[in-house]
């Protein structure tokens with residue numbers, strides 16, 4: 059353990075052992091008894107208990123607001139004996155002034171209680187005698203009614219006791235030695251760093267009669283008088299914001315009058331001086347100029363922002379920084395030894411790190427812990443401060459890093475249920491990872507079952523992920539979701555899944571490869587692979603351009619296969635007729651469950667996992683927005699069933715109703731079923747896998763904006779050469795017999811155009827959102843900046859891919875128009891200069907009749923798309939696109 063930086067403090071802590079338990083009553087305060095009475099009642103009323111971990115000053119502040127100081131105090135003060143009256147005011151001899159002066163008494167925190175106790179025991183000069191035995195102190199302690207907490211017991215009494223404030227100590231000690239004492243001092247800085255204690259020590263040092271240094275000595279008459287509360291030289295004004303102008307004037311006048319011919323210093327300590335009213339400040343300002351040489355004002359506050367500049371500029375300002383962890387640890391260890399407590403080093407470290415540089419907070423935590431027994435372990439501290447044990451932490455990290463989604467989520471849920479704060483957990487995780495990275499984590503203590511050690515190399519990325527997530531966590535209302543998301547993202551990319559250098563490489567930001575569609579395709583690839591290829595080249599499933607955007611196949615398989623298979627089994631269970639059940643079991647396969655969009659997922663958490671490979675956090679904020687808008691993106695799942703022949707597929711069509719019901723009962727929501735035939739085996743080889751055209755629109759709908767600047771929620775306008783399109787059409791024509799494949803092939807074509815062409819042939823001219831196209835198609839009069847021609851051109855591109863935007867119902871249609879319709883369309887296109895022409899053009903998709911099987915297929919496709927699109931209305935889309 060590192061050693062406290064204050065060598066003074068170290069020496070003295072050892073040397074002052076006696077002092078602590080008090081031969082000469084070091085620590086016996088120099089406040090007046092009435093102040094202590096007041097302090098006591100404050101404490102009682104404020105309910106401050108020993109088990110309270112809050113810093114005293116915070117409590118003090120709270121209490122001061124609630125409690126009118128004067129009435130309470132003046133009654134007690136009149137009852138107090140003369141000796142207990144504030145000595146500064148005694149001089150005035152006026153009862154009125156005494157009463158008024160009562161305003162200024164503070165309850166002086168630790169000091170107050172301690173002094174109160176001592177005075178109750180009729181403390182006498184005996185206190186100063188060096189021969190006081192420990193036993194005597196102990197027996198006196200037993201008689202005490204009020205327990206003295208650690209901050210009171212171990213409050214600093216000399217400059218040497220002050221921990222970690224060396225500069226201040228040095229400057230103040232020198233001021234005394236060199237007799238260069240100023241009039242106004244300002245002690246400011248974070249709570250619990252020793253400001254008030256230092257002010258008191260300084261006050262005593264000013265009057266210490268010892269000829270030797272350091273002062274205060276604690277032994278001279280003056281020191282003893284201060285310690286026993288018999289001195290009248292030091293006045294402490296607590297955090298009372300309602301002191302009136304007259305009272306403060308009177309107090310100040312008294313101080314000045316009584317110190318005119320005094321050889322001793324009169325010290326006024328204004329604790330929490332930022333609570334003083336402006337009136338008081340002007341009163342102080344008035345007396346400052348005429349204050350005698352031996353009057354010293356010490357202003358104590360956390361920050362001097364609220365103080366009048368005119369005062370600040372006249373002060374010697376001393377900043378009290380937060381204490382270093384090492385100093386806190388040292389002091390705690392010292393106290394533990396004194397208190398016979400056995401405390402783990404790690405526990406000390408944790409207490410220190412949780413105290414945020416406040417020794418008072420650290421001591422209070424220790425006080426609480428000491429009530430739980432003599433042995434203080436790390437686990438005990440963790441429990442007390444609402445953290446999880448290292449063991450649980452490493453377990454969780456291990457699961458997250460091993461991509462065990464289900465158990466990660468379960469584990470996290472358990473932890474959250476135990477009341478741990480997501481932010482605290484996040485920071486604990488970060489600490490563990492940092493320790494692992496720094497090589498300072500002791501794996502041995504966690505046992506040999508840990509895999510985390512082996513994942514050492516992957517923790518760096520994890521730390522980065524966590525730090526990114528932390529930013530989100532701080533501003534999010536749904537911290538648990540973010541934390542879950544972050545944890546699921548920790549799973550490292552398996553080295554075996556490193557991107558292959560392939561011309562099929564497909565960055566997620568690439569147009570047409572929008573994340574979820576790509577993912578969906580990947581999933582299909584995997585499923586297909588599992589069943590003997592399924593016509594998909596599985597190698598390309600895992601190809602991505604950058605590591606962060608990669609998908610771990612292990613992760614995918616872990617998440618989806620399991621979940622999808624589970625769903626499938628449950629659905630089969632729900633099918634009431636055994637023969638159908640068997641048929642489905644043998645011939646069918648559930649390949650995906652999509653929620654609104656083409657995102658294959660079974661729960662929100664899985665959805666998050668799906669997207670973790672790209673712009674994950676963007677997507678999360680998107681989700682948050684959706685939740686905020688109460689949109690139903692996940693409301694209507696679409697399930698895809700795959701059959702390996704047309705025959706089995708059409709047979710399954712007959713059982714559609716049963717299957718649908720089974721799905722609906724398992725997924726507990728209306729479901730759209732797509733029954734598909736396994737795609738041809740040659741399709742897709744050598745190309746990135748994309749969805750059939752039917753999936754194109756919804757893919758465009760919901761994928762969030764990419765951080766790379768390309769908005770993947772947009773329709774991409776393709777500026778293809780006529781030759782390429784011709785090729786595409788030809789291919790469609792040749793595939794006419796197999797409509798489904800034609801759609802697939804056509805999409806392949808598009809994907810080729812979008813993804814495979816090299817950059818010189820870049821086909822992306824501009825991008826436009828779906829909402830935008832529809833807006834255009836509607837011929838919105840208020841719209842400006844986008845020509846009808848362009849809308850037509852985009853609609854045309856869509857047409858080439860069998861897609862139609864249907865503006866009225868705001869649906870996207872997918873169909874393959876007969877030649878007649880196509881001719882009609884081209885005529886309409888020529889007339890698009892007329893405002894409504896495009897609208898008609900786009901709407902004409904509806905004029906398809908459903909008689910021919912081919913048209914029926916398209917209508918079915920249309921229905922599928924409609925179902926998907928219904929999940930997000932265009933208005934919402936527009937809203938969302940505005941929000942992004």
Ligand SMILES: Nc1ncnc2c1ncn2[C@@H]1O[C@H](COP(=O)(O)OP(=O)(O)OP(=O)(O)O)[C@@H](O)[C@H]1O
Pocket residue numbers: 113114115116167168208209210212213214219220221222223248249250251252253254255256359360378416417418419421
């Ligand atoms: N620098 C320090 N050295 C030794 N003890 C300290 C120090 N700072 C705080 N303490 C412990 O905390 C208790 C409270 O300290 P003190 O009231 O002086 O802090 P403060 O900075 O004035 O806090 P606040 O601003 O909340 O009043 C002390 O009694 C002591 O036990």
Ligand SMILES: [Zn+2]
Pocket residue numbers: 265266267268273274275276277278279280281
């Ligand atoms: Zn002294």
